[in-house]
Amino acid sequence: MNTDQDNLRPMRHSLAHIMAAAVGKLWPEAKFGVGPVVENGFYYDIDLGDKKISDTDFGAIEKEMQQIIAANQPFEKTELPIDEGIAWAKNSKQPYKEELLNDLKRAGTTAFKDLDTAELGLESQDDSKVSQVSFYKNGDFIDLCRGPHVGSTSEVGAFKLLRVAGAYWRGKDSNPQMQRLYGVAFATKEELDTYLHNLEEAKRRDHRKLGQELGLFTFSDLVGPGLPLWLPRGTYMRQALDEFVQELRGQYEYEPVVVPHITKKDLYEKSGHWAKFSEELFKIQSRDGHEFAMKPMNCPHHAQIYASQQHSYRELPIRYRETTMVYRDEQSGELGGLSRVRSITQDDAHVFLRSSQIKDEAYKIWDIIEQFYTTLGMPLRLRLSVSDPSEPEKYLGSPEVWQKAEAELEELIKEKVNDAYEKGVGEAAFYGPKIDFMAKDALGREHQVATIQLDFNQPESFDLFCTNEQGERERIVMIHCAIAGSLERSLAILIEHYGGKFPIWLAPEQIRVITLNQEAEVVELAERMVTDAKQMGLRAGLDNASESVGKKIREAEMMKVPYTVVIGSKEVTNGVITPRIRQDMAVIAAHPELRIDEFLKTVGHEVKARVTKTSL
RNA sequence: GCCACCUUAGCUCAGCUGGUUAGAGCACCUGUUUUGUAAACAGGGGGUCGUCGGUUCGAAUCCGACAGGUGGCUCCA
Numbered sequence: 001m002n003t004d005q006d007n008l009r010p011m012r013h014s015l016a017h018i019m020a021a022a023v024g025k026l027w028p029e030a031k032f033g034v035g036p037v038v039e040n041g042f043y044y045d046i047d048l049g050d051k052k053i054s055d056t057d058f059g060a061i062e063k064e065m066q067q068i069i070a071a072n073q074p075f076e077k078t079e080l081p082i083d084e085g086i087a088w089a090k091n092s093k094q095p096y097k098e099e100l101l102n103d104l105k106r107a108g109t110t111a112f113k114d115l116d117t118a119e120l121g122l123e124s125q126d127d128s129k130v131s132q133v134s135f136y137k138n139g140d141f142i143d144l145c146r147g148p149h150v151g152s153t154s155e156v157g158a159f160k161l162l163r164v165a166g167a168y169w170r171g172k173d174s175n176p177q178m179q180r181l182y183g184v185a186f187a188t189k190e191e192l193d194t195y196l197h198n199l200e201e202a203k204r205r206d207h208r209k210l211g212q213e214l215g216l217f218t219f220s221d222l223v224g225p226g227l228p229l230w231l232p233r234g235t236y237m238r239q240a241l242d243e244f245v246q247e248l249r250g251q252y253e254y255e256p257v258v259v260p261h262i263t264k265k266d267l268y269e270k271s272g273h274w275a276k277f278s279e280e281l282f283k284i285q286s287r288d289g290h291e292f293a294m295k296p297m298n299c300p301h302h303a304q305i306y307a308s309q310q311h312s313y314r315e316l317p318i319r320y321r322e323t324t325m326v327y328r329d330e331q332s333g334e335l336g337g338l339s340r341v342r343s344i345t346q347d348d349a350h351v352f353l354r355s356s357q358i359k360d361e362a363y364k365i366w367d368i369i370e371q372f373y374t375t376l377g378m379p380l381r382l383r384l385s386v387s388d389p390s391e392p393e394k395y396l397g398s399p400e401v402w403q404k405a406e407a408e409l410e411e412l413i414k415e416k417v418n419d420a421y422e423k424g425v426g427e428a429a430f431y432g433p434k435i436d437f438m439a440k441d442a443l444g445r446e447h448q449v450a451t452i453q454l455d456f457n458q459p460e461s462f463d464l465f466c467t468n469e470q471g472e473r474e475r476i477v478m479i480h481c482a483i484a485g486s487l488e489r490s491l492a493i494l495i496e497h498y499g500g501k502f503p504i505w506l507a508p509e510q511i512r513v514i515t516l517n518q519e520a521e522v523v524e525l526a527e528r529m530v531t532d533a534k535q536m537g538l539r540a541g542l543d544n545a546s547e548s549v550g551k552k553i554r555e556a557e558m559m560k561v562p563y564t565v566v567i568g569s570k571e572v573t574n575g576v577i578t579p580r581i582r583q584d585m586a587v588i589a590a591h592p593e594l595r596i597d598e599f600l601k602t603v604g605h606e607v608k609a610r611v612t613k614t615s616l
Numbered sequence: 617g618c619c620a621c622c623u624u625a626g627c628u629c630a631g632c633u634g635g636u637u638a639g640a641g642c643a644c645c646u647g648u649u650u651u652g653u654a655a656a657c658a659g660g661g662g663g664u665c666g667u668c669g670g671u672u673c674g675a676a677u678c679c680g681a682c683a684g685g686u687g688g689c690u691c692c693a
Contacts, residue, residue: 054620165688166619173690177619180688208686212627221666221684277693297693331617331691340692429693453693480693517650546650554654568652 007150008157009037012185014075014138014149015065015156016042019183021141022064027051032143033096033169033178040195041159041184045167047096053179058161061181068153073138075149085133085144096169097144104133158192159185202443207495208337214500214559216491216508217338226335226342228488233508236539238345238487240506241494242323244375245347245483248368254321254349259301261325265291270461271300272396276430280329294327299455299480302350303462311466313474317353317361323487324348338492345487351479352464358477359412362435362452365481366416369437369450372483378439378497381422381446384413385434388426396431396457405454406433429480431457441497449490453480500560504588511540511585512561514552516568518544526567532582536589563588 016035023046024030033045046053053061080088082105089098136145138153150156160183167180186192203209211217216234223229230238246254262284268274273296274281282294295301302320311318325345334340353361373380386406387395395402406428413421413435421435428434434453438446455478458464468474484490494506504510511533513526526542533540541561543552549566556564565581 052620163687164620167689168618171690173618177689179619182688219684225684271693273693280692299693326693328692333617333619333689334691336686431693514653516652519650548649548651548656549653550651551655552653557654564653566653570652 008185008187010148010150011156011187012037012042013145013147014153015159015183015185016044017075017136017138017141017143017145017149018065018068018153018156019061019161019181020044020046020143021068021139022061023048023053023181024141025064026057026060031094031096034100035143038182040186041162041182043180043182045096045169045178045180047169047176047178053164053181055161055164062161065159068139069156070154071139072152072154074152075147076137077147077149078135078137079132080135082131082133085135088135088142089144092142101133101144157185157187158189159183160192160196198443202445202496205443205496205499206337207339207492210495210500211338214495214508216495224342225332226330226340228338228341228343234491236508237491237502237506241484241487241490242347244505245323245368245372246321248371248483249319249321249349252319252364252368254319257302257305257320257322259295259298259305259322259324261295261327262292263295263301265293267300267304268293271303271458272431272461273297273300277328282327282329296326296328298322298324298326298346298348299350299458299478300462302348303458303464303478306350306352306464307462311352311476313354313466313468316466316476317351317357319349319351321347321349338488341486341488344489347482347484347487349481351481352459352476353479354466354468354474355477358408358454358479359415361479362409362412362454363416365452365479365483366435368483369452373437373439373449376439376494376497378441381438381440382413382417382420383422383424383427383436383438384410385424385427385429385436386410387428387433391426394426394430395428397460401456402433405456409433409435409454429453429455431455434480439493441493442499443496447489447493449485449493450483451481451485455480502560502562504562504591507560507562508539509541509559509561510538510588511563511565512543512556512559513540514543514549514556514564514566516549516566518546519569521572522567522569525572529565529567529581529585533585536585538585538589 013036016037019042020030020032020035023044024032027048029049029051031047033047035042035044082101086098086101086105089095089101133144134146135142136147136149137143162182162184165180165182166177168177169175184192184195186195211234214233215231216237217228217230219225219228265274265283268277268281277296281296284292284294286292302322305320306318323345325343327343330340330342335342351361351365370380384406387402389399392399424436427436432453432455434451436448437450439449440446459476459478464476464478465473466476494502498506502508511530513529513533515522515526523544526544530540530542543556545552553564553566563584
C-alpha cells in the first residue's frame with residue numbers, strides 16, 4: 001500500500017511528461033509551461049497559439065500517449081550547467097521554460113504562487129542561486145525537471161484525460177492564458193474506475209440537480225445570476241439550519257440585532273472595506289446624489305450598535321447575532337449554484353470583549369462549532385490563517401499588532417489541540433488572523449465552513465472601548481464568528497453530504513400522510529393527522545390526490561420525505577395503528593435529530609408506516 | 617473578469633451532412649378509475665428550438681455578438 005503511494009507521484013508526473021510529449025507530437029508548435037502532480041492526477045499547462053484543445057481531442061492525445069507508453073521509452077536524466085539549459089530553451093523555442101530557467105539562475109527559485117515548487121521539480125537545494133539544472137528525456141521529448149520519474153514510459157498505471165481549462169501563466173491574471181490539460185491517474189485500472197465512479201456519484205448528489213428535483217431553490221434570468229430564489233421547501237431547511245445554530249448559541253447569551261441592508265459609503269471608508277473591496281460592492285445612488293452601498297458584511301454595522309452606548313467592563317463580552325443577507329458583486333465566472341452567490345445569508349455574530357477574554361470566548365465559539373459539525377457527521381480540520389509578511393499592504397494595522405494577535409490565536413489553538421492544525425500564510429482576513437474550520441463531507445471532500453476571526457483593527461477604526469476597573473477608556477477587541485458560514489454554501493454542502501436524504505430535523509417535509517381513497521372518513525382522519533403533526537411542531541404534508549397508492553408512495557420516496565403514513569379504511573375502523581403512528585410522531589417531534597435507523601430503534605416496534613429507504 | 621464547452625416544452629432528452637405542419641417520456645389539464653406500500657387508463661393543452669443579427673432560395677442545424685449555464689484560472693471581508 002505504501003509503495004503504491006510512493007510510486008504514485010513519479011507515475012503521475014511521468015504521465016504529465018508523456019501527455020506533453022503526445023501534445024508536442026500532434027502540435028509541434030506547442031510551448032510548454034509547467035506540469036505538476038495534483039490530487040488524483042496531473043496537469044500540464046500548454047500554449048498552443050490559435051489551436052484550442054477541446055475534449056474531442058482527448059481521444060487523439062490519449063492514443064498518442066498509449067503509443068509512447070507502448071514504446072517503453074526510458075526516462076533519462078541529464079544535468080546541464082544552467083546557461084546551457086537556457087540556451088537549450090532558446091533553441092527549442094520554449095519561452096516559458098526559458099523564463100523559469102532565468103528565474104532559477106537569478107533567484108534560485110521559480111516562486112510559483114500556490115504551488116509547491118518542489119512539486120514542479122524546480123526548486124534549488126539552497127536559497128541562493130542555481131548552477132546546474134536537470135533534464136529528463138523520454139523518446140524525443142526533453143523537459144526541464146527535477147524528477148523523480150518512473151524508469152520507463154511503460155510503468156505508469158491507468159490514466160484518463162478529464163478536462164481542459166484556461167489557466168494564467170504563473171497564476172497571474174495579467175499574464176497570458178495557457179491551456180491546462182488535466183488527467184487523473186492511478187496505479188491500477190480498478191482504482192481509476194473507482195475514482196470515476198465516485199465522480200458519477202458526486203454528480204448524482206450535485207446540489208443544483210437535487211435542489212431542482214426536491215424543489216428547494218431556483219434561479220431566474222430576470223432576477224440575475226448568483227441570486228437564488230428560495231422555494232418553500234428550501235426555506236424550511238434554511239430556517240431549520242439557522243434555528244439549530246441559534247439553539248447552540250443560546251448556551252452563551254447572544255443577543256439579536258437587526259441592521260439595514262444599505263448604508264452610506266462613509267461607514268466602509270472608515271472600516272477600510274471601501275478601499276479594499278470597492279470593486280465588489282453593489283453601489284446605489286440616492287436621489288440627491290449621495291452614494292450608498294449594499295452591505296457586503298455586517299461587522300461595521302454591529303460596531304456602530306456597540307458604539308451607540310457606553311459600556312462598562314462588567315458587561316463584556318457583548319455578543320450580537322444576526323442571520324442576514326449580505327451582497328457582493330462577485331465576478332461572473334466565479335458564480336456557481338449555491339456555492340458562490342451574490343446574495344449571501346450569513347449566520348453572523350460579533351463579540352465585543354476585552355483582550356483578556358479572548359481565549360475563553362474563542363473556546364466557547366469553538367465549542368458551538370464542534371457541536372454543530374458533530375451533529376452533521378462532518379469531521380473538522382483546523383487552519384490558523386495568518387498574514388503574509390511579504391505583502392504588508394494587504395492588511396490593516398501595524399505589524400506589531402498582527403504579531404500579537406497571531407501569537408495569541410496560535411497559543412490558544414496549541415493549548416487545545418497541540419499540533420493538530422495547519423498554518424495558512426496569507427489566508428488571514430485583512431483586519432485580522434482567524435481560525436478556519438474545514439469540514440469533510442460523506443464523499444471525503446473538504447469544505448471551508450466555520451470561522452473565528454480576531455479583529456484588533458475595527459475597534460481602532462471605530463474607536464470602540466469600555467470603561468475599565470480604573471475608570472479609564474480601554475480599547476476592546478472584536479471577534480467575528482460564523483458557525484454555518486453562509487446558509488447558501490452550507491446547504492449546498494449538506495445537500496451533497498446527505499445526497500438529499502436529510503435527518504428529520506433538517507428535512508423540509510418530515511411526515512407525509514397519504515390517503516388510500518377519497519372516502520370521507522379516510523380523508524377526515526388523514527387531515528386530522530396532519531393537523532396533529534403540525535401541532536407537534538412537525539412539518540407535515542397531505543397527499544389526497546386521486547392516484548394509486550403506489551404512485552403516491554413513489555412520489556413521497558422521490559421527494560425523500562423521511563416518514564410516510566398511508567391512511568385507509570382499516571385505520572378508520574380498527575384504530576389500532578393510528579395511536580401507534582401518533583406515538584411515532586411524538587418521537588419524531590421529541591427527537592428530530594434522529595436518522596431513520598436510530599428512529600426505528602427508538603420507537604421500538606415495527607413501524608407500519610413506510611420509512612424512506614436509506615438507498616434508492 | 618479570462619479560457620474552453622453547453623443552451624430544443626415545466627423537467628429529462630431525441631432531431632443524420634441546412635429542406636415542408638419540431639418529436640418522446642415524465643409533469644400539467646379533462647374524463648374514467650377509488651386504489652393497501654415505488655408509476656391505473658384514455659384524451660387534451662403546451663415550444664417564434666436562449667436573444668439579436670448575418671450567410672442562404674431555405675436555418676433548431678452554418679457564422680457573429682450578447683445573455684444564461686458548466687468546468688477551470690484569477691478573486692473571496
